[in-house]
Amino acid sequence: MMNSKTYERITRQRAADLAAAILTKAGFSAAHVSVMAQNMLDAQAQECHSHGLYRLITCSDMAATGLVNLTAEPKLTDHAPAIVKADAQGGNSLLAFDTALDMLTGKASDSGIAALAINNCFHYSALWWEVEQLSKRGFVALAMTPTHPYVAPFGGKEPLFGTNPLAFSWPRPEGEPYTFDFATSAAARGEVEIRSRRGESLPAGWAIDKDGNPTTESERALSGALLPFGGHKGSAISTMIELMAGPLIGDMLSSQTSAPGMNSDKGILHGELVIVFDPKRFGISPDSAETLFRQITDQGARLPSQRRRAARLQSEKDGLLVSSELLADLNRMA
Amino acid sequence: MMNSKTYERITRQRAADLAAAILTKAGFSAAHVSVMAQNMLDAQAQECHSHGLYRLITCSDMAATGLVNLTAEPKLTDHAPAIVKADAQGGNSLLAFDTALDMLTGKASDSGIAALAINNCFHYSALWWEVEQLSKRGFVALAMTPTHPYVAPFGGKEPLFGTNPLAFSWPRPEGEPYTFDFATSAAARGEVEIRSRRGESLPAGWAIDKDGNPTTESERALSGALLPFGGHKGSAISTMIELMAGPLIGDMLSSQTSAPGMNSDKGILHGELVIVFDPKRFGISPDSAETLFRQITDQGARLPSQRRRAARLQSEKDGLLVSSELLADLNRMA
Numbered sequence: 001m002m003n004s005k006t007y008e009r010i011t012r013q014r015a016a017d018l019a020a021a022i023l024t025k026a027g028f029s030a031a032h033v034s035v036m037a038q039n040m041l042d043a044q045a046q047e048c049h050s051h052g053l054y055r056l057i058t059c060s061d062m063a064a065t066g067l068v069n070l071t072a073e074p075k076l077t078d079h080a081p082a083i084v085k086a087d088a089q090g091g092n093s094l095l096a097f098d099t100a101l102d103m104l105t106g107k108a109s110d111s112g113i114a115a116l117a118i119n120n121c122f123h124y125s126a127l128w129w130e131v132e133q134l135s136k137r138g139f140v141a142l143a144m145t146p147t148h149p150y151v152a153p154f155g156g157k158e159p160l161f162g163t164n165p166l167a168f169s170w171p172r173p174e175g176e177p178y179t180f181d182f183a184t185s186a187a188a189r190g191e192v193e194i195r196s197r198r199g200e201s202l203p204a205g206w207a208i209d210k211d212g213n214p215t216t217e218s219e220r221a222l223s224g225a226l227l228p229f230g231g232h233k234g235s236a237i238s239t240m241i242e243l244m245a246g247p248l249i250g251d252m253l254s255s256q257t258s259a260p261g262m263n264s265d266k267g268i269l270h271g272e273l274v275i276v277f278d279p280k281r282f283g284i285s286p287d288s289a290e291t292l293f294r295q296i297t298d299q300g301a302r303l304p305s306q307r308r309r310a311a312r313l314q315s316e317k318d319g320l321l322v323s324s325e326l327l328a329d330l331n332r333m334a
Numbered sequence: 335m336m337n338s339k340t341y342e343r344i345t346r347q348r349a350a351d352l353a354a355a356i357l358t359k360a361g362f363s364a365a366h367v368s369v370m371a372q373n374m375l376d377a378q379a380q381e382c383h384s385h386g387l388y389r390l391i392t393c394s395d396m397a398a399t400g401l402v403n404l405t406a407e408p409k410l411t412d413h414a415p416a417i418v419k420a421d422a423q424g425g426n427s428l429l430a431f432d433t434a435l436d437m438l439t440g441k442a443s444d445s446g447i448a449a450l451a452i453n454n455c456f457h458y459s460a461l462w463w464e465v466e467q468l469s470k471r472g473f474v475a476l477a478m479t480p481t482h483p484y485v486a487p488f489g490g491k492e493p494l495f496g497t498n499p500l501a502f503s504w505p506r507p508e509g510e511p512y513t514f515d516f517a518t519s520a521a522a523r524g525e526v527e528i529r530s531r532r533g534e535s536l537p538a539g540w541a542i543d544k545d546g547n548p549t550t551e552s553e554r555a556l557s558g559a560l561l562p563f564g565g566h567k568g569s570a571i572s573t574m575i576e577l578m579a580g581p582l583i584g585d586m587l588s589s590q591t592s593a594p595g596m597n598s599d600k601g602i603l604h605g606e607l608v609i610v611f612d613p614k615r616f617g618i619s620p621d622s623a624e625t626l627f628r629q630i631t632d633q634g635a636r637l638p639s640q641r642r643r644a645a646r647l648q649s650e651k652d653g654l655l656v657s658s659e660l661l662a663d664l665n666r667m668a
Contacts, residue, residue, distance in 0.1 A: 156635030230564025301490030
């Protein structure tokens with residue numbers, strides 16, 4: 001992780017000040033700045049560097065393109081007894097999520113289960129942060145979103161699915177939820193881009209070239225397609241995410257959108273679906289869940305949240321770990 | 335698929351008569367016989383042989399053990415505005431599912447989303463049948479259930495998770511839903527058993543031996559553990575299924591149960607969770623879903639339901655394909 005880079009630790013307050021200054025200068029409204037900064041600081045504290053303070057640079061770049069509504073005010077609709085709709089109005093997804101949180105958890109408490117459909121949003125943030133906000137309030141949550149066409153279906157050769165992350169969080173009595181969040185592609189698109197810039201090859205099974213042939217060359221992968229994780233099973237899960245967080249909620253498929261830089265005139269906005277369960281309404285056996293976690297860790301396997309949790313504890317004590325190179329960039333931008 | 339076996343086709347009525355005779359003789363009540371037979375006939379018609387008429391033998395064997403309540407009357411509870419509970423009372427899961435269907439779809443239509451928790455049930459049937467019953471009524475459905483401890487978590491070495499199937503179905507305008515249903519283990523337990531009986535080896539990545547070392551020997555795999563599909567991602571999904579269809583609904587983990595023949599005195603019953611979405615309440619764009627399916631098949635990739643669908647159409651025309659060996663056994667049992 002540390003490679004040849006040097007890192008230093010800064011206080012959370014210093015990081016918050018940098019984030020507020022940079023996002024405000026980029027044109028985001030105070031409401032957006034507040035939730036975006038909280039999200040990036042939490043990611044940095046957990047050493048998810050790709051979703052941490054580094055995003056201050058990409059969000060500033062995005063703001064400059066004019067493709068995102070920086071001052072959008074999400075429109076909340078009490079859509080059905082167990083459905084909240086949040087129209088992000090062309091802005092970042094996080095403010096829509098944050099605005100909907102109280103109505104969503106209220107519905108989940110009333111009905112036992114509830115769904116939040118976020119429409120017309122721009123996505124840059126990891127979904128684990130959202131499902132953890134729900135678990136911190138005592139709920140079980142599942143979130144999914146399409147992205148842009150990067151991944152070929154199993155047995156196919158054209159990029160069609162997004163990297164389509166799936167995130168899940170389960171509240172635990174001692175306060176730290178069990179959470180996972182992963183792309184349904186074999187690898188993250190960003191990882192392939194990084195390897196391409198470094199001229200590094202890819203492991204087998206990550207990608208195909210533009211003719212549909214397996215490739216380990218990162219350049220060929222970027223002009224071809226990523227593969228889904230887990231063969232036909234991962235491909236099926238990715239299809240489900242397209243359907244549920246796309247057509248079901250009246251929003252876009254990955255193939256109907258494009259990332260900036262994809263050389264397409266399609267929009268960059270799409271949807272997101274969050275499903276929330278109130279364990280208190282289901283008849284939960286909380287001790288059994290803890291038994292399962294113990295049975296996993298007792299045999300030497302890890303829980304997906306273990307690494308992030310350890311990083312967070314150290315960050316709370318010693319400050320946020322930031323690469324010196326990134327910090328120099330951020331100081332310049334602020 | 336056909337191997338050296340010979341197959342013949344019988345009418346659906348002949349198959350129904352065989353199923354009714356065998357299940358009734360085994361002691362199942364008329365209500366159980368009705369839904370079990372429908373399920374097995376549908377599986378046979380779609381050439382899912384492992385969940386078709388072959389199950390008449392395993393269900394008869396199971397009935398003889400006295401471990402399943404053959405005349406159980408499921409108890410339905412209107413548990414919360416969007417939660418139905420169906421206590422299977424120690425009987426087969428299918429009758430509990432069937433009994434709950436009207437209340438479940440009523441709640442999904444009212445609220446937009448609803449969940450069915452089936453408790454204290456015995457499972458032998460594939461989940462695709464249940465989610466398709468819901469899609470035939472116009473709903474999107476997701477179902478999951480733990481099984482018994484066969485699968486080690488990623489990075490571990492002890493069997494802990496079940497093969498934990500996940501099934502999803504999406505209604506399509508022309509009546510045939512998009513459906514997938516797969517084990518979250520790299521391979522089905524039954525497939526490893528079949529290869530063990532034949533003395534065949536396993537592909538790499540399916541299993542570990544009892545010391546946690548990778549093995550391609552089917553015998554060693556059976557005394558060791560299966561592996562999850564898709565590495566840490568499949569392992570995380572399997573964990574989610576344990577949590578959601580176990581502790582969340584106040585029911586068992588796979589590790590708290592045992593299959594008959596596992597040389598354990600634990601019970602064979604556990605739970606199941608079905609989540610139902612009413613697309614009409616969400617704001618669906620139905621054309622986009624069809625666009626996605628076309629984009630998948632146009633590039634030569636298959637939809638998971640395509641093979642079963644083709645088989646069903648042929649079965650409707652020509653009768654059900656049954657192995658002659660199985661048919662001889664069933665004729666003897668009836």
